[in-house]
Amino acid sequence: MKTVCWTSALVFTLLQLTAALPCVPADPARTHNQTELEMATGELVPTHFPARRAAKVAVHYLNTRHGSPFRVFGLQQVHKATAEDVDAGGRKYSLDFSATEWARSKSVFRCSAVVLFSTAQKTPPDVQLQCEDLQQINTTPQEEAFYHRYSTSDSPVSALDIPDSHGNMSQEMEPFWHLAGVSASFIMLRESSENTEFNMAQVASVTQQETSEKQLMLKYHLLLHDFVSQEILHWQLLSSWSPERGVRVLETQFLPKCPQATGPPSSTPDQ
Amino acid sequence: MRLFIAVFVLLVAVHCEELFNGDQVLRIHAESKDHIQVLKELEKDVDSGLDFWTHGFSTERPVDVRVPHASLYAVKDFLKENNISFAVMINNVQELLDRERAEMVSNTEMERNTKSFNFAAYHDLDTIYSFMDTLVASHSNLISKVKIGSTYENRPMYVLKFSTGGENKPAIWIDAGIHAREWVSHASAVWIADRIATDFKENRAPVPDVLSKMDIYLMIVANPDGYVFSHLTVRPFHRLWRKSRSVTSNPNCPGVDLNRNFDAEFSGPGASDDPCAEDYRGPSAHSEIEVTNIVDFILSHGNFKSFMTLHAYSQLLMYPYGYTGSNAPDQPELHDVATQANKALNSWHGTIYKVGSIFHTIEQASGASVDWAYQHGIKYCFAFELRDTGEYGFLLPADQIVSTARETWFALRYIMQYVSDHPY
Numbered sequence: 001m002k003t004v005c006w007t008s009a010l011v012f013t014l015l016q017l018t019a020a021l022p023c024v025p026a027d028p029a030r031t032h033n034q035t036e037l038e039m040a041t042g043e044l045v046p047t048h049f050p051a052r053r054a055a056k057v058a059v060h061y062l063n064t065r066h067g068s069p070f071r072v073f074g075l076q077q078v079h080k081a082t083a084e085d086v087d088a089g090g091r092k093y094s095l096d097f098s099a100t101e102w103a104r105s106k107s108v109f110r111c112s113a114v115v116l117f118s119t120a121q122k123t124p125p126d127v128q129l130q131c132e133d134l135q136q137i138n139t140t141p142q143e144e145a146f147y148h149r150y151s152t153s154d155s156p157v158s159a160l161d162i163p164d165s166h167g168n169m170s171q172e173m174e175p176f177w178h179l180a181g182v183s184a185s186f187i188m189l190r191e192s193s194e195n196t197e198f199n200m201a202q203v204a205s206v207t208q209q210e211t212s213e214k215q216l217m218l219k220y221h222l223l224l225h226d227f228v229s230q231e232i233l234h235w236q237l238l239s240s241w242s243p244e245r246g247v248r249v250l251e252t253q254f255l256p257k258c259p260q261a262t263g264p265p266s267s268t269p270d271q
Numbered sequence: 272m273r274l275f276i277a278v279f280v281l282l283v284a285v286h287c288e289e290l291f292n293g294d295q296v297l298r299i300h301a302e303s304k305d306h307i308q309v310l311k312e313l314e315k316d317v318d319s320g321l322d323f324w325t326h327g328f329s330t331e332r333p334v335d336v337r338v339p340h341a342s343l344y345a346v347k348d349f350l351k352e353n354n355i356s357f358a359v360m361i362n363n364v365q366e367l368l369d370r371e372r373a374e375m376v377s378n379t380e381m382e383r384n385t386k387s388f389n390f391a392a393y394h395d396l397d398t399i400y401s402f403m404d405t406l407v408a409s410h411s412n413l414i415s416k417v418k419i420g421s422t423y424e425n426r427p428m429y430v431l432k433f434s435t436g437g438e439n440k441p442a443i444w445i446d447a448g449i450h451a452r453e454w455v456s457h458a459s460a461v462w463i464a465d466r467i468a469t470d471f472k473e474n475r476a477p478v479p480d481v482l483s484k485m486d487i488y489l490m491i492v493a494n495p496d497g498y499v500f501s502h503l504t505v506r507p508f509h510r511l512w513r514k515s516r517s518v519t520s521n522p523n524c525p526g527v528d529l530n531r532n533f534d535a536e537f538s539g540p541g542a543s544d545d546p547c548a549e550d551y552r553g554p555s556a557h558s559e560i561e562v563t564n565i566v567d568f569i570l571s572h573g574n575f576k577s578f579m580t581l582h583a584y585s586q587l588l589m590y591p592y593g594y595t596g597s598n599a600p601d602q603p604e605l606h607d608v609a610t611q612a613n614k615a616l617n618s619w620h621g622t623i624y625k626v627g628s629i630f631h632t633i634e635q636a637s638g639a640s641v642d643w644a645y646q647h648g649i650k651y652c653f654a655f656e657l658r659d660t661g662e663y664g665f666l667l668p669a670d671q672i673v674s675t676a677r678e679t680w681f682a683l684r685y686i687m688q689y690v691s692d693h694p695y
Contacts, residue, residue: 047625049634054662074662077623101452132519165454165502165510166393199661201511223511225664227585230528230549232511238341259548 014154039091039194044081051081053197053228054093058113060189060198061127062099067182067247069103069175070139076100078107089119090218091194104177105137117194117226124190143243146175151242156208157218163202176206176218179247183239184222186249197227204234215240231257291368294338296324296361298333299350309353310334313346321346328557337364390462390676393454396426396495396501402461403431403491410468419490420564424516426495428564433467433487441694443481443577443687444569446490449529449561449640451497451512453583454655455667455675460477460491460581462676463683471535474588477688484691493580494529494561510666515559519546527553530580531638532562535646536594539637552638565640570647577651577690578644579683583658584664585633587622588613588682591645593629593636601650602628608689609653612682619678622658629654651690655679 044051055078062073080096093115101107111131118125150157162177163169169177180203190197201223209217217240224233234255240248287593301307307328314323322337338346350357361367388402403673407414417430434440447453447460470478481487492498496516500509514526524547531542534556538544557563569575590605599605609626616624625632629639633656645652657676658667667675 039507045627047627048631072662074660079626163663163666163668165504165508165666167663167666167671187412199664200665225511228514229543232549 004070023176034064039083041083041085044083044093046078046081050194051078051093051095052082052193052232053194054081054083054117055097056131056197057097057115057189057192058095058097058111058124058127059099060185060192061113061129062111062131063185064189064247065129066134067158067178068139068143068243069179069241070142071101071137072103072178072181073099073109074102086116089178089242091117091119093117095154099131101137103174104142107137109134117192125192127189140243142175147149147216147241147243150208151214156210158205158207159203160201160205162206179216179218179241180206180220180222180249183218183220183237183249184224184235185238186247187222187235187252188224195228199225199227201225201232209238211240213240215242233257283689284563285622291364293343294337294364295340295343295359296335296337296364296550297346297357298335299348299355299357300333300362301328301355303330306353306355309355313349315581319346334562335360335548337361338640350397351537367689388461388465390458390465391673393458393672394461396492399457399461399491399563400427400429402522403429403464406464406468408432410472412470414468417488419568420560422494423515423560424494424496424499426499428493428495428561430488430490430568431464431483433471433482435482437486439572439574440486441484441487441574441576442488442572443579443690444488444490444575444644445579445581445683446565446640447581448491448498449493450582451501451514451578452510452665453581453657454501454665455583455672456655457492457498458583458669458672458675459657459679460489462673463680464489464491466680477684477691481687481691484694485633485687488575488686490565493565496561497526497529509569513549514551515561517553517559519551520554523547524551525560527551529559529561530582531636532556532559533566533638533640533643535639536637539594541594541635541637550636556638562640566643569644569649575644575649576695577656578641578649579651579653579686580640581655581657581679583657583667584661586622586658587632587654587656588616588624588626589629589632589654589656591628591639591642591652593633593639593642594667596628596630596635599628599645605651608651608686611689612653615685616678616682619681620674622674622678631689650695651686653686655682 010194040050044075055075059073059075076098078095082094084092095113097111099109099111109131111129113127113129116126149228157176159173162173184200192198204221204223207219209219211217218242220237220239222235222237224235226233236253236255237249238251239247239249279475301310313321319342320339324335324337328334403416413433415432417432419428419430421427447456467478471482494515497512497514500516501512503509514528516525517527518525528550529548531552536553537556543550545551553559557566588609590609591599606626613624613626616622629636629641641652641654653690655680658671
């Protein structure tokens with residue numbers, strides 16, 4: 001009897017350990033299984049994906065520079081695009097596009113950008129960008145109020161699933177959602193290539209962190225969607241924000257895909 | 272509450288005023304002037320309680336009269352004595368009235384059920400399936416529910432057939448929800464099903480014209496197992512599930528991307544052979560029962576002229592091919608139709624969609640349903656990626672469902688009219 005007990009205990013422990021083993025890692029920028037497509041060069045069709053992907057990279061960059069809890073940009077459409085190979089080994093896109101400010105104003109801004117994708121591995125794209133009339137959106141009052149409310153609050157913010165399955169979120173959570181989108185832009189910009197097209201799919205969780213700095217400190221678990229591979233990528237990150245300094249992403253960690261996934265690492269694997 | 276009062280009033284009316292119980296309606300054939308004279312005198316006799324439904328007697332046409340139960344034998348004897356032939360047209364007027372009232376109440380309730388269905392919300396599979404039954408019941412002259420098979424987890428797969436009759440008319444296929452997480456596609460299809468039914472009933476162009484020439488088959492949920500899985504609420508939940516739920520060669524990674532499993536350049540670039548990948552093509556073409564069900568149905572029908580599929584997101588209106596960048600033979604025409612359909616879509620809310628082949632607008636994809644359909648001689652094939660462009664992505668707020676559905680309908684309607692005007 002005793003032997004059975006010990007054996008069971010051992011088996012049980014082993015099972016638990018197995019459950020806790022790290023998941024099979026997947027390369028976050030896993031190149032989609034496709035033949036080396038001859039990427040178009042010269043004048044590009046603005047509605048086709050090469051121009052759109054490059055323009056989205058420029059919009060990620062725009063968000064890292066100008067995003068805030070009350071300002072997030074999305075690509076509206078590409079007007080004109082050209083691509084060329086560059087000597088150093090890479091591809092250079094010249095873009096004329098429009099971006100929409102999604103969070104508040106819904107205004108449309110005309111932008112021009114040069115996006116350089118390097119063929120060297122793990123090198124983020126380089127972006128040069130100009131947009132017209134960005135200064136016309138003034139979100140300072142809302143930002144100040146938001147910052148004051150949450151930097152002086154006694155109870156740190158903590159929430160899950162923004163938006164929820166039905167696309168809904170409380171009004172209170174909207175700025176946190178926008179901040180997540182801006183923070184995600186840092187990652188999406190860094191991880192982009194000609195073979196990816198990222199959007200933020202959902203905020204799995206946000207937890208405000210204690211800090212002595214004059215910043216809002218937020219720990220996020222984000223779900224990114226790559227439209228090319230259709231994968232959902234889990235990232236954990238630590239973001240700081242203040243009206244003066246804007247958004248800075250301090251730490252990022254990719255969470256490898258687990259079996260049964262589109263969900264994060266789980267200690268109870270589903271059957 | 273209103274319905275309750277209405278039914279109550281009707282019940283009161285029925286029970287307190289059974290005025291016509293046992294009354295009959297006789298159809299009388301007057302064959303001579305004498306007969307007509309008799310009938311005229313009968314009409315003058317107000318005490319008889321006869322209620323003539325036909326006024327003006329002649330030998331040319333029959334005379335219908337409601338005869339109160341109490342007078343039945345007397346009137347019949349009288350007619351026989353005068354050699355006037357008659358037939359019993361309605362055996363019991365009250366019974367007929369009761370049946371009609373019951374039908375009306377039931378119809379009103381069913382209409383209320385579809386009218387009270389909340390189209391501006393995402394519903395689970397059971398609710399959608401019961402909506403389908405209600406819709407069929409409210410429009411039984413137009414719509415029937417066809418089971419085309421079962422899923423991997425043994426759920427029924429249904430297609431709504433919109434038909435004004437006829438044998439194997441040329442047909443249009445529309446499906447939604449082949450990818451589980453694209454909830455706005457199912458939700459739009461629900462709205463569109465109701466819209467087709469209503470447009471037909473209210474004789475709104477072009478639906479009656481299209482349905483006079485063609486049948487429409489609408490599959491609201493093409494991947495029921497995946498859809499159910501995406502509704503699970505136990506954390507970590509699976510709202511962003513895409514594939515089917517079949518067991519694969521990797522016990523840790525179930526599911527196949529149904530839209531990479533069709534036999535159209537299957538195993539070519541633009542899909543994965545890793546079961547853990549979101550675009551896993553499956554072990555072989557049509558390995559997935561959901562795909563086989565659709566393929567078998569369409570092939571055995573044999574007369575589909577258009578194949579359209581609804582997805583989300585990105586706001587794109589596309590046509591074949593996905594597997595190659597070369598133009599499909601019908602590319603110019605398909606591009607034109609898509610461009611016009613896009614204009615119709617845009618006219619509703621100003622939503623901007625882009626038009627092009629799947630390969631060029633999204634990326635290379637092999638094993639896609641639209642390529643398969645096109646390669647089987649179905650010329651007018653289109654794939655939609657509905658709202659939005661990444662702001663909410665798959666988690667599109669429910670309050671955008673109806674606008675999305677309506678603008679999509681404008682495009683579909685254009686295409687359906689075009690297809691029915693261009694038989695081949």
